[in-house]
Amino acid sequence: MSRPIKRIAICTGGGDAPGLNAVIRAVVLAATNRGWECYGIRDGFNGILFPERYVEGGVIRLTRERVRGIAHLGGTILGSTNRGNPLHFPTRLPDGSMGEMDRSAEILDYFARQELDALVSVGGDGSLTIADALHRKGLRVVGVPKTIDNDLDKTVTTFGFDTAVSFATECLDRLHTTAESHQRVLVVEVMGRYAGWIALHAGIAGNAHAILIPEIPFDLDQVVRQIRARDDDGRLYSLVVVAEGAVPLQGDMEVAAAAEAGHEQRLGGMGEHVAQALQQRSGKEARVVVLGHLLRGGSPTAFDRLAALRFGAAAVRALDQGLSGVMVALAFPNVNYVALADVAGRMKAVPLDSDTIQTARDLGICLGD
Ligand code: F6P
Numbered sequence: 001m002s003r004p005i006k007r008i009a010i011c012t013g014g015g016d017a018p019g020l021n022a023v024i025r026a027v028v029l030a031a032t033n034r035g036w037e038c039y040g041i042r043d044g045f046n047g048i049l050f051p052e053r054y055v056e057g058g059v060i061r062l063t064r065e066r067v068r069g070i071a072h073l074g075g076t077i078l079g080s081t082n083r084g085n086p087l088h089f090p091t092r093l094p095d096g097s098m099g100e101m102d103r104s105a106e107i108l109d110y111f112a113r114q115e116l117d118a119l120v121s122v123g124g125d126g127s128l129t130i131a132d133a134l135h136r137k138g139l140r141v142v143g144v145p146k147t148i149d150n151d152l153d154k155t156v157t158t159f160g161f162d163t164a165v166s167f168a169t170e171c172l173d174r175l176h177t178t179a180e181s182h183q184r185v186l187v188v189e190v191m192g193r194y195a196g197w198i199a200l201h202a203g204i205a206g207n208a209h210a211i212l213i214p215e216i217p218f219d220l221d222q223v224v225r226q227i228r229a230r231d232d233d234g235r236l237y238s239l240v241v242v243a244e245g246a247v248p249l250q251g252d253m254e255v256a257a258a259a260e261a262g263h264e265q266r267l268g269g270m271g272e273h274v275a276q277a278l279q280q281r282s283g284k285e286a287r288v289v290v291l292g293h294l295l296r297g298g299s300p301t302a303f304d305r306l307a308a309l310r311f312g313a314a315a316v317r318a319l320d321q322g323l324s325g326v327m328v329a330l331a332f333p334n335v336n337y338v339a340l341a342d343v344a345g346r347m348k349a350v351p352l353d354s355d356t357i358q359t360a361r362d363l364g365i366c367l368g369d
Contacts, residue, residue, distance in 0.1 A: 005036055005117040005140075008039070008116065009038075010023075010062070013124075014126050016076055017146045017148045018299060021075065022159075022309050024067055024070065026308070028066070029313075039059050040061075041058065044084065046079075047060075071305055073299065082263065083262050086103045088100040121134075121143050122144040125147070126264075128145070128343050132325065140324040144327070145311070147161070148198065149198065150195065151348050157307070163295075171294075176206075176207065176239060179238070182285070184237055185279070185282065187242055188271065188291060191291070193267065194245045209239055209366065210239075211368075214247055217247050217248065219248075220278065224281045225366075226366035228282065231284075246270050254270040
């Protein structure tokens with residue numbers, strides 16, 4: 001039987017997402033209300049691996065005072081990183097080349113020395129895979145699903161997604177009027193990694209005329225056909241939403257930066273490619289707008305804020321109930337717990353038979369197929 005919890009730590013890892021601060025606040029309040037002490041690790045696990053970098057210390061005490069008034073703020077007061085996975089830490093090898101090293105023992109050792117009883121790890125696929133590995137190595141861990149991409153399995157949604165979709169939709173609303181004034185094709189590239197959730201949801205909500213997602217390899221001739229049909233109908237402009245991970249039927253994903261030790265490949269450029277090709281093939285002026293990191297910034301929507309607060313409180317309840325190696329998940333109308341092992345390394349793509357895909361087709365939106 002593991003000892004009763006007195007002190008816990010929380011970390012936020014991977015690309016930031018609106019709602020991280022709400023999770024931190026909920027964890028700290030729920031823990032403090034149980035008489036536990038709460039600590040925040042800076043920048044993923046860097047606060048433990050590189051304490052010398054932090055004037056205030058790499059691991060900071062999180063009190064009720066410290067988390068006052070932060071639930072509505074974007075970003076994370078702890079900082080985050082999507083580099084430097086402690087299990088595959090980028091390290092220069094004796095021959096000068098870059099390799100990887102497992103530094104997880106330093107984290108386990110820190111928890112033991114500081115008498116930290118458990119970790120709440122808030123992150124996407126990468127961070128939750130690390131959380132699962134730390135749990136297997138003996139640490140008490142509960143995960144909280146975060147990502148604007150909504151590509152995590154076993155949860156209806158992640159926090160951050162709704163904010164990204166809402167912002168992208170607002171951008172599309174704005175782009176309709178300028179596209180129409182200039183009779184242009186406007187191509188809007190959105191993030192989402194290898195899944196098309198943001199593109200699909202924002203594209204439908206924002207009345208796009210074509211939406212290209214990684215799950216449906218696209219044929220640009222279909223998009224040109226859609227643009228021409230609109231022209232013939234007197235609607236002389238078109239909006240095309242392109243997921244950064246969208247793939248042409250004949251061709252490859254656009255990679256902005258190749259993978260390197262400790263960092264995944266970065267996608268980007270498909271919007272530009274599609275805009276150029278559409279201009280050439282349709283004869284209409286086409287421009288590209290890349291929303292990029294704007295989708296990750298700003299305050300969380302009320303939906304994301306509430307989800308994040310619920311996830312944080314549920315993570316503490318899980319620890320209180322003696323659970324470990326689980327992730328809090330949203331299973332409407334409640335939250336539940338799923339094994340981290342069932343989430344780690346799995347990607348949730350948009351199901352092609354979903355009613356959302358069907359809705360796009362029923363509305364006459366071209367999906368590139
Ligand atoms: O996972 C979140 C995300 O914003 C993806 O949509 C995107 O592909 C990636 O992170 C970008 O990462 P970076 O912050 O390294 O540019």
